[in-house]
Amino acid sequence: MGDLNQAMIEKYRTNFLKEVEANVEEGEWVKMCMQCGVCSGSCPLGKFWDHPPQELFMMIRAGKRDEVLSSDSMWMCTSCYNCVVRCPRELPITHIMHGLAHYAKRLGLVPESQPTAAFAQMFWDNLMQKGRVNELKLGLKLYFMNGFGDGIKVALKHQKIGMGMLKTGRMSPMEAFGGHAVKDLKGFQSMIKKAQELEDQRIAEHGA
Amino acid sequence: MTEVVATNETILVVGGGISGLTAAIEAAETGKQVVLVEKRPYLGGRVTQLYKYFPKLCFPTCGLEINQRRARQNPNITVLTLAEVTDISGDKGNYKATVRISPRYVNDNCTACGDCAKAVEAEFDDEYNYGLSRRKGAYLPYRMAQPSRYVLDPRIIGTPDADKAKAACKVDAIDLDMQPQDLSFPCGAVIWATGWQPYDAARIQPYGYDRFPNVITSVEFERMADPNGPYAGRIVRPSDGREAKKVAFIQCAGSRDRNHLLHCSRICCMASLKQATYVSDAYKDAADVTVYYIDLRAIDRFEDFYNKVRAIPQVKYVKSKPASIVADKDGNPVVHGVDTEGYNRYAERFDLVVLAIGMEPAVPKDGFPVPIVVNREGFIEAAPENGGIFAAGGASDALDVNRAVQHATGAALRAIQVVNSVRGMEV
Ligand SMILES: Cc1cc2nc3c(=O)[nH]c(=O)nc-3n(C[C@H](O)[C@H](O)[C@H](O)COP(=O)(O)OP(=O)(O)OC[C@H]3O[C@@H](n4cnc5c(N)ncnc54)[C@H](O)[C@@H]3O)c2cc1C
Numbered sequence: 190m191g192d193l194n195q196a197m198i199e200k201y202r203t204n205f206l207k208e209v210e211a212n213v214e215e216g217e218w219v220k221m222c223m224q225c226g227v228c229s230g231s232c233p234l235g236k237f238w239d240h241p242p243q244e245l246f247m248m249i250r251a252g253k254r255d256e257v258l259s260s261d262s263m264w265m266c267t268s269c270y271n272c273v274v275r276c277p278r279e280l281p282i283t284h285i286m287h288g289l290a291h292y293a294k295r296l297g298l299v300p301e302s303q304p305t306a307a308f309a310q311m312f313w314d315n316l317m318q319k320g321r322v323n324e325l326k327l328g329l330k331l332y333f334m335n336g337f338g339d340g341i342k343v344a345l346k347h348q349k350i351g352m353g354m355l356k357t358g359r360m361s362p363m364e365a366f367g368g369h370a371v372k373d374l375k376g377f378q379s380m381i382k383k384a385q386e387l388e389d390q391r392i393a394e395h396g397a
Numbered sequence: 398m399t400e401v402v403a404t405n406e407t408i409l410v411v412g413g414g415i416s417g418l419t420a421a422i423e424a425a426e427t428g429k430q431v432v433l434v435e436k437r438p439y440l441g442g443r444v445t446q447l448y449k450y451f452p453k454l455c456f457p458t459c460g461l462e463i464n465q466r467r468a469r470q471n472p473n474i475t476v477l478t479l480a481e482v483t484d485i486s487g488d489k490g491n492y493k494a495t496v497r498i499s500p501r502y503v504n505d506n507c508t509a510c511g512d513c514a515k516a517v518e519a520e521f522d523d524e525y526n527y528g529l530s531r532r533k534g535a536y537l538p539y540r541m542a543q544p545s546r547y548v549l550d551p552r553i554i555g556t557p558d559a560d561k562a563k564a565a566c567k568v569d570a571i572d573l574d575m576q577p578q579d580l581s582f583p584c585g586a587v588i589w590a591t592g593w594q595p596y597d598a599a600r601i602q603p604y605g606y607d608r609f610p611n612v613i614t615s616v617e618f619e620r621m622a623d624p625n626g627p628y629a630g631r632i633v634r635p636s637d638g639r640e641a642k643k644v645a646f647i648q649c650a651g652s653r654d655r656n657h658l659l660h661c662s663r664i665c666c667m668a669s670l671k672q673a674t675y676v677s678d679a680y681k682d683a684a685d686v687t688v689y690y691i692d693l694r695a696i697d698r699f700e701d702f703y704n705k706v707r708a709i710p711q712v713k714y715v716k717s718k719p720a721s722i723v724a725d726k727d728g729n730p731v732v733h734g735v736d737t738e739g740y741n742r743y744a745e746r747f748d749l750v751v752l753a754i755g756m757e758p759a760v761p762k763d764g765f766p767v768p769i770v771v772n773r774e775g776f777i778e779a780a781p782e783n784g785g786i787f788a789a790g791g792a793s794d795a796l797d798v799n800r801a802v803q804h805a806t807g808a809a810l811r812a813i814q815v816v817n818s819v820r821g822m823e824v
Pocket of ligand 1: 411412413414415416417434435436437440441442443444447449450451452480481482590591592593594615616619664668671754756759760789790791792796797798799801
């Protein structure tokens, strides 16, 4: 992936905006931003972002490639869509944030131990095993993401909910051992493989 | 009964604001016959509701008075108030217009003495003050109203108040049997000067105009600043009447926003700069004004005015379109956002917030009694398909008075060309 990053730097050397337009989902909207700031002010988690969306858009135009792609900010988006609803220019800001995060991931530029990225990976790996999400395993893994002691604490806190789900048959403890798969696991896996091939091909063409 | 003498050389002007008034006078002063149709009970339109004019900070009353006099003295102009055009048929040079006149219940014996208003008890929201005050069911719309004649609100007709008004009138001016009247007459050209209206501020949900009494619109602020207005010219908080020294102006409230109005309303930046002087004039050093903007648009010679206001130390500028307004526990509006010069997050408490509300066409796209080409925003286009129908002023775009009046003069010339060709006078 580091190679792809290098290839992209070569290709778009002086124009990060063009790179974003060509490679980031909904990236062609970035130039429409008029820097009013409504998105940033409307973001419920905005104060935790190093660079609010409006600033990211300006940084893209200013060619601050490294700062943008290795930023933690777009990973903070929780898809509440407040910004999209209010943007006077109707920019699909939420989608652009996810597009930037996805592109940074492809290039291998995600900051280390970024929790949203880590969870996304966890979710994906879990899903790939059986073609469906094993919620019990995913949940436990999430609890223990920040260490053993923390995991026990979180698990105890959610004990009641867990028991309730067990009782009403919404969660089976048996899922902890293997867990059940989708009907056609082979078919699922070859479908994902094909999709990955297509995606790689697309990236190869763009990245060349 | 009102009568209109007209021919297909007559010019019909719809809307008696500053633009319609100008077009009517300009055409009439060249000798053309003009019928001026105004929906309100008086002439002048929305400039009658402004306290001062930018950029000179003079009073609209003075220009209005001159124009009212010119209109009154010119025998070529027939003014119909409380009137609306319900139908226009025919073609350029040969139209037939139908106008519905609503009853005023007061005839021209009226001396504007005000005895009827004293006698009547019922009160209604005063539309002249955008509902910031109440008025009687018998009323003079405003001090300088032309024609200077009282009006009975149709809601008191059939109630004892109507009889009280009639009994109080010493000059027999009240006629409770007046009926709506439909008039049809020919005309050769039409000037459409129906102007604008403020965008509905309540639709800008995050600003809470409908929830917070201390969030008002710029048109209401004009009334507030006027010594003859609902607050006697005092800049106050509507919630408790206390002095409003710390005031925020929020630009582009509705304008340049694909969720609301697509266009820039053009005059709002200038209006807010002007209104900032109302606050600094009232409270001097104690005034504390912040203008929130995306970019300030002071075109042409307005740049001078901008620089003048920029020099007032009590007026600050923050480059940011606020995201939302909330009220704190004391009812103070708190403005939230992130600025564009440093990306600083702010939450600023104010006494009063004024929304620089956008201007939209007064007549909705489908509201014209005749097919007319309008643009995406609903303003009338200068399209050949419109035949002998021409827009003037605010009906064609969001314009300041100077530009509206110039535009109206141009429209008058267009209309004159049409009626001249009817007479065979064209060269
Ligand atoms: C807050 C604010 C402050 C402003 N301050 C200034 C300033 O300081 N200086 C400046 O130059 N400009 C200012 N303006 C702009 C100014 O108000 C307009 O330029 C002006 O009102 C345009 O006049 P008009 O005649 O085109 O429209 P209007 O004033 O809207 O007049 C239209 C007339 O048509 C009538 N009408 C509407 N529909 C019909 C119908 N269907 N049939 C018959 N009649 C109808 C209306 O009753 C009205 O009388 C300000 C605007 C705002 C919003």
